[in-house]
Amino acid sequence: MGGDASLDESDRQKSYADLKRKDIEYEVGDKVFLKVLPWKKVLRFGKKSKLSPRYIGPYEVIEHVGLVAYRLALSHELDKIHNVFHVLMLRRYRSDPSHVISRENIDVQFDLTYEEESIRVLAREVKESGTKGLYW
Numbered sequence: 807m808g809g810d811a812s813l814d815e816s817d818r819q820k821s822y823a824d825l826k827r828k829d830i831e832y833e834v835g836d837k838v839f840l841k842v843l844p845w846k847k848v849l850r851f852g853k854k855s856k857l858s859p860r861y862i863g864p865y866e867v868i869e870h871v872g873l874v875a876y877r878l879a880l881s882h883e884l885d886k887i888h889n890v891f892h893v894l895m896l897r898r899y900r901s902d903p904s905h906v907i908s909r910e911n912i913d914v915q916f917d918l919t920y921e922e923e924s925i926r927v928l929a930r931e932v933k934e935s936g937t938k939g940l941y942w
Contacts, residue, residue, distance in 0.1 A: 830893050832876055837864035837899035840891065864899035
C-alpha cells in the first residue's frame with residue numbers, strides 16, 4: 807500500500823509540472839540564440855564572469871532533427887562544434903529593428919576603439935544611505 811501512495815504523489819507532481827510545460831518548436835529559417843554555459847571549459851567566449859554572455863548568436867535553424875533537436879548554421883569560428891543542439895540549448899531570437907545600430911553612427915578607429923558620448927540623462931534621484939545623501 808505504501809507504493810501506491812508514492813505513485814499517487816508522483817502522478818500529482820507530474821500533473822502540476824505538465825500544466826507549466828510548453829513544447830518549444832522552431833521552424834527552418836527561424837533565428838535562435840545558442841546557450842554557451844556548457845562549453846565554458848571547451849571554448850572561451852571572453853572572460854568568465856557574471857557579465858559574460860550566456861547566449862551567442864543569432865543563428866539560423868536549417869533542419870529539424872528528431873523530436874527535440876535542431877541543426878544550426880554556425881559561424882566559421884564554431885566549425886569544431888557539432889551543429890545539432892537540443893531544444894533546451896536554444897532561445898528564440900525576436901528581431902527588433904531598434905536593436906540594429908547603423909555602422910555610420912559609430913566612428914570606429916583603426917585600433918578598433920571608439921568614443922562613447924552621453925545623449926541625455928533620463929532620471930536623477932537622491933537616495934539616503936546612512937548619514938550621507940548619494941546621487942543615483
